[in-house]
Amino acid sequence: MFKLKEYNTNVKTEILAGITTFLTMVYIVIVNPIILSDAGVPFEQVFTATIIASIVGTLWMALGANYPIAIAPGMGMNAYFAYSVVGSHGGIDYQSAFAAVFIAGLIFVILSLTSFREKLIEAIPGNLKHGITAGIGLFIAFIGLRLTGIITDHPTNLVALGDLHSPSVVLALIGLAVTLVLMVLGVNGALFFGMIVTGIVAYFTGELSFKEGFVAMPHLPEGLLIANPIAAFGDVIQNSLYAVVFSFLLVTIFDTTGTMIGVAQQAGLMKGKTMPRARQALLADSFGTSIGAMFGTSPTSAYIESSAGVAAGGRTGLTGLTVAILFIIAAFFGPLVGAVSGISAITAPALIIVGSLMMGAVSEINWSELDEAFPAFLVILSMPLTSSIATGIALGFIAYPLMKVVKGKAKEVDPLLYLFAVLFLYQLAFLPH
Template identity: 75%
Template sequence: MIRLPHHASNRKTEVLAGLTTFFTMVYIIVVNPVILSDAGVPFEQAFTATVIATVVGTLWMAIFADYPIAIAPGMGLNAYFAYSVVGSHGGISYETAFSAVFVAGVLFLLLSLTPLRSKLIEVIPDSLKHGITAGIGLFIAFIGLRLTGIIQAHPQNLVALGDLHAPSAMLTLVGLAVTLVLMMRGVNGALFYGMVATGVIAYATGQLHFDKGIVSLPSLPEGLVAANPLTAVGDVISHSLYAVVFSFLLVTLFDTTGTMIGVAQQAGLMKGNTLPRAREALLADSVATTIGAMFGTSPTSAYIESSTGVAAGGRTGLTALTVAVL
């Protein structure tokens, strides 16, 4: 359960941190369906499934682990699902691929009930834990710089400076300047206010617009995609998807563990080499992966964007609860 009085925090700070995390990671509810739709998954199905998996995993993290860490379908795993799994191994369909995700989720769930995942947190050396934390920030920064055009691909040295006069690049630099000024002045929620200011400027300059309205009802045109464990296991065996299941399991295992350690260290929640309530925290993504596969989305993971909420002051499950509600 959420232990707000136990931490040096307050409700306003936690909710603001949740808003910050949400707006930093909310891109996934659009990007994930776009990627999965390339594999034939209906956009509406993947959109709703992404939201359901995120709500389930993040609620679990909030209520049972009391950590400010959000869970959602992982980037990279969705691309592997859409471009490497579907269509391969004899032209398997996305329904069969979701069976592999479901089986991986169940195995992940069983593995999370054992001491192995908790032991991983204890045996990872301090140098790697600090490296993961730094890597989280660098990865977020690199994605932002690439998507806004400040950097771009280069055939020889891979990365080159983009067009700094482009509207998206100028908008990013202005928003970054606003955020840095607020951070230097010690304003709580500086990242969130910086994003709001950037959004307002983008809307005023015509870079942000709404083509199909703002609100609509969710839908699941395919219903439950993978709900029968026996059928899912049968699909994996008949199509020899053992390597696929192993890949989902292995990547999610280390991705989530590493991200969780990095965010927990940033928040000051680690107790030496151990993470309190590690089992409850590690169960969040395995439960979300299993539920998400049933509705039609790729494996979930702890989100590195949770570090932005921690930077805004999030220290408890109330931050994650805010993300889940949103």
């Protein structure tokens, strides 16, 4: 079913890769409820909805597209939901905001059933694809460094070296060293085993504890939030949430597409400019977004943390299936998952190392031609500096056709790039991002 021999992998490697991906992204089941609870949504509601959306999206990706890419509610869009839509959009309550997410998800499904998103992937120039891969790598490495305090905020230089004596930094450096040694020695599953060693150290040094116990039954305090699609349309129209729907749609399309390209390229699964089974893959986050909104969570997205599993050897949907099964189990171990995911030093080394591996894509960029190199450079630079994959993609999409036009190569640019350059200009200028 997963064609393991064709992709030169095996069951053990795929399961270890799935565990690695899960451990690097499981923080979302804690962080997402914390953010959305600021919008008034019950913590338990979002916790369960987050897991449901992740299971649905990841299972579709695994079984329908056979990719080692996990789906879960996206960071950034949850903050937009909580603080821009519910927080300041004319007194909109979270039920109406979820209606907007649901409608965006339905439109997403329709677009994914057409050849539109497939054509979009093929239309993206190779140098931009390499820039997206490298930019995501730099971004997740930066996240790993900041989560642990190795890098901290600085009033003048924006960032600076953190306190190397703090427990979090020391633990992260130990984990980084152990994981790097294992990788240099060629140990399969080095990223996963590095997390295990780091977790053990954290437990015996008192940084990791389980004060809230281990097990709790998942539940939905408010039941199904979106049960009637017609009523959801009515909410959007009544509250004039068209711009909100467009924002959710535009950002998630490019966030997910960019991440899929980056992870697929890292795994060696791209066939030239084409992503095989792209339509099936692109449906995963569409369904995840719609179903997640019904239960009470913000839009889903392909997760850049999937690259950690790819680096651990994941190449097929068996990796994703493992992630989905672990999410099912996690639903019954909320306190335990919360304790582990609360120690960023356990998972941060994997993000840093994977980031370094993905940065290798810069060697594929044609640096000798400025009209090709600069848009890619802009993507790489802006992703970590704006903390947004979508913003990096937007700036690259705007810069690329502009530079081609100036150089007299306007006909070489796919018409879709011109269309989205205009849409991105509008989004950056007038919509939240």
